[in-house]
Amino acid sequence: MGTHNQVGYRGSQKKLLNLKEQTYLIIANHKTMSRSSIKKSLIVILGPTASGKSELAVKLARKFNGEVVSADSRQVYKGMDIGTGKITKKEMQGIPHYLLNVASPKRRFTVVQYRKLALKAIDKIFKKNKIPILCGGSGFYIQAVVDGIFLPEVRPDWRLRKELEKKTAEELFAQLKKLDPQRAKTIEPKNKRRLIRALEIVKKIGRVPILEKKPLPYPVLMIGIKKEKKELSSLIRERLLKRLRKGMIAEVKKLRKSGLSWKRLEEFGLEYRWVARFLQKKLSYQEMLEKLQKETEHFAKRQLTWFKSDERIHWIKTYEEAKNLVKNFLLGRVGGEKPSVSCHISAK
């Protein structure tokens, strides 16, 4: 858990905020919300899968002169469209979208790359005097941008990882404990993937540095789409059937043909994992449907677990609510009871 609080951020941010608020007040007074006077700020749309994030983002972008930056760890890949529910040209309604199709599925894309590209995109949008809308369901990616997590400059070493993969979690944990007891204290002792990464860092730079965070220097409004569990489950079902009708299985076949291994498809999870298993005749069509439904519901639950602890998020049910939030946010008086910006960890 985040025990290492950076109280320092709070203070400096507050100062920043006050300055901003004043600016906004002036704008509000003059009732001149013209493009050129909009100050830097970021809107984040998040929520569980199938909750309707993309649509909301486009609507808000049209209303408030914004552009969308995707925060989806799978939509960054080219050729993965139907299975990831990537927005279509038509659905974009002329609103530019960034961070879609920026990577080849043959290579592994990571948060660090995402963060760099996303910040670049956001900057580009600011230069056009527009409002960036970060939209997606990958909590880690959103956090990387908004809280500015700084991960150690150690690139993945796949050869080393393959070596370490052979060991058991117990062995890896023991090794880490010896080399970096500090990190060993907080790591999940049975999570091989994390243990391997930690050792990778240790072997390169001695120890895993304490996580650094540098929140964005401008206000952020986080909006979460709230859905009842039952409704979400039926949304997932409908969407799944729609994807199949649109040719999701053919898409996976095509990816396979383009040279992706079954193992790689497995890694993508959900639609790609289960369609791949179906294509390998490891289960029936019906079983695939059932599995996919369940797994997607689980995924949605995991997403909510991730977002739940973040008190900055304003949970909404309708477009109207979102619209009002954004309006007030841009006027500098967003939800008085809730700080629009606060340090993620200190909120815990």
Add this chain to the structure above:
RNA sequence: GCCGCGGUAGCUCAGUGGUAGAGCAUAUAGCUGAAAACUAUAGGGGCGUGAGUUCGAUUCUCACCCGCGGCA
């Protein structure tokens, strides 16, 4: 009707003469360069029914009930 196999957690099944386990499901949580990935925690069972053997039976014996397969 006869023969065989089976009846254990919501489901699929392990298992033992000293009152039970796994996977999945359900609920909950974590997350330091794979995050749709990866990892963990919890609840839940008169072991088909009745009798017998035994200090003790879910485990052995018998009868019965139910399911599946074969023979008639």
